[in-house]
Amino acid sequence: MFELRNVTKSYLTPNGRRYIFRNLTLAIPPGKNIGLIGRNGAGKSTLMRLLGGADVPDSGTIATDRSISWPVGLTGGFQGSMTGRDNIKFVCRVYGATGDSMREKIRYVQDFAEIGDWIDEPIKTYSSGMRSRVAFGLSMAFDFDYYLIDEVMSVGDAQFKRKCADVFQQKLKTSNIVLVSHSMPEIEKLCDVVLLVKNGGIQVFDDVSEGIKAYNS
Amino acid sequence: MLRGRTLSGVEYPVFVLVGMAPFLLYRNTALRLMDSLRENRSLFGYKQIKPLDTYVARVIVETCLAATVYAILVFGFAWFGFDMTIHSPLQWVTTLFLGLMFAFGLGMLLALITHALPSLKIVVRMAFFPLYFISGVLIPAYYLPPAMMPVLLLNPFLHILELIRAEVLPHYVPVDGVSETYVITFTVVLLFLSLGTYRARRMHLISTKNG
Numbered sequence: 001m002f003e004l005r006n007v008t009k010s011y012l013t014p015n016g017r018r019y020i021f022r023n024l025t026l027a028i029p030p031g032k033n034i035g036l037i038g039r040n041g042a043g044k045s046t047l048m049r050l051l052g053g054a055d056v057p058d059s060g061t062i063a064t065d066r067s068i069s070w071p072v073g074l075t076g077g078f079q080g081s082m083t084g085r086d087n088i089k090f091v092c093r094v095y096g097a098t099g100d101s102m103r104e105k106i107r108y109v110q111d112f113a114e115i116g117d118w119i120d121e122p123i124k125t126y127s128s129g130m131r132s133r134v135a136f137g138l139s140m141a142f143d144f145d146y147y148l149i150d151e152v153m154s155v156g157d158a159q160f161k162r163k164c165a166d167v168f169q170q171k172l173k174t175s176n177i178v179l180v181s182h183s184m185p186e187i188e189k190l191c192d193v194v195l196l197v198k199n200g201g202i203q204v205f206d207d208v209s210e211g212i213k214a215y216n217s
Numbered sequence: 218m219l220r221g222r223t224l225s226g227v228e229y230p231v232f233v234l235v236g237m238a239p240f241l242l243y244r245n246t247a248l249r250l251m252d253s254l255r256e257n258r259s260l261f262g263y264k265q266i267k268p269l270d271t272y273v274a275r276v277i278v279e280t281c282l283a284a285t286v287y288a289i290l291v292f293g294f295a296w297f298g299f300d301m302t303i304h305s306p307l308q309w310v311t312t313l314f315l316g317l318m319f320a321f322g323l324g325m326l327l328a329l330i331t332h333a334l335p336s337l338k339i340v341v342r343m344a345f346f347p348l349y350f351i352s353g354v355l356i357p358a359y360y361l362p363p364a365m366m367p368v369l370l371l372n373p374f375l376h377i378l379e380l381i382r383a384e385v386l387p388h389y390v391p392v393d394g395v396s397e398t399y400v401i402t403f404t405v406v407l408l409f410l411s412l413g414t415y416r417a418r419r420m421h422l423i424s425t426k427n428g
Binding site: 052053054055056057058068070071074076077091094095 | 259260261262263264265266420421423424
């Protein structure tokens with residue numbers, strides 16, 4: 001579960017401070033797949049980063065008792081001049097997977113991303129598709145209670161997409177997701193509770209179709 | 218300015234190399250820490266990675282770079298017949314490390330200050346320029362005006378460079394007032410200040426609210 005208490009978040013722009021959320025307090029029930037919907041720039045991705053601890057609010061607290069992934073498919077964290085294997089090792093060490101479990105994760109990512117011996121080439125030589133396949137595989141190699149997904153369900157070709165969907169179905173049996181998406185069918189298919197981010201506030205809908213209706217109106 | 222090619226029995230290029238290499242390392246360390254947050258922002262997506270990690274990593278990288286460059290230069294100098302022996306190696310390494318700690322503390326404090334006030338970055342960069350002259354990088358400290366000495370000796374870089382030179386060059390005598398105790402005290406106070414400030418500001422550092 002997540003609990004937000006008095007959360008305020010703002011960004012500094014050249015024209016002054018812009019508030020994304022002001023004094024937000026809400027609780028999200030445990031064991032649910034969470035969908036974040038809202039217009040562009042409403043603050044969905046910010047909320048997701050706040051939930052994941054990758055960003056911190058100006059004031060207030062966000063509490064959770066679950067393990068939360070980094071944003072699935074995060075490619076910005078890769079160091080371009082290092083090889084794919086080194087980048088995977090780096091993340092493994094950050095998450096405490098060393099020795100055999102590290103080797104196993106590297107093999108998993110290599111197989112999953114279908115990059116073969118490209119794994120020993122620097123990341124900057126990869127095509128963008130390869131890079132996101134590695135990033136997605138890396139996220140799937142670790143087990144979390146919540147996976148944070150920011151509109152990256154669509155990497156690679158049709159075959160790879162099917163593979164992603166399969167592994168995702170596996171993961172969903174034991175884990176939950178926080179999904180940011182503009183695709184309502186996807187939200188409807190995957191999520192149990194919808195958070196509509198609108199005008200600096202958040203409405204929680206336990207009924208997904210009702211949330212989508214509120215978003216469309 | 219230079220009587221012939223030697224200064225107190227030391228060849229001038231050797232004299233400059235011995236002082237300038239550590240000075241550049243310390244300057245780069247102190248200045249690069251100001252950018253390490255921005256450069257590594259994407260790594261904070263992994264929430265185990267803290268700003269302090271990026272500071273430490275930056276110091277290690279700069280040290281490795283400087284050590285490699287220095288080793289190559291020393292080898293090159295020795296190849297051309299300069300005497301590159303180090304008079305008291307253990308003390309030399311200790312002082313180098315002390316200087317690095319000082320640079321780390323300074324860099325971290327500057328990074329924290331410029332994070333709160335980003336426009337100060339350019340001022341800090343410019344402030345490092347005169348340090349070349351008042352720290353005795355290119356000229357021995359005893360060429361600096363004696364009347365200014367009490368003021369100039371407030372600058373820890375001057376102390377560190379003089380100490381390093383005295384430890385490398387056998388006949389080099391540092392100017393009066395250079396003391397290791399001063400550098401150690403300064404470094405400890407600085408580290409305390411910067412780590413304390415870091416502790417107080419650690420949440421703000423990850424936050425993207427300042428762009």
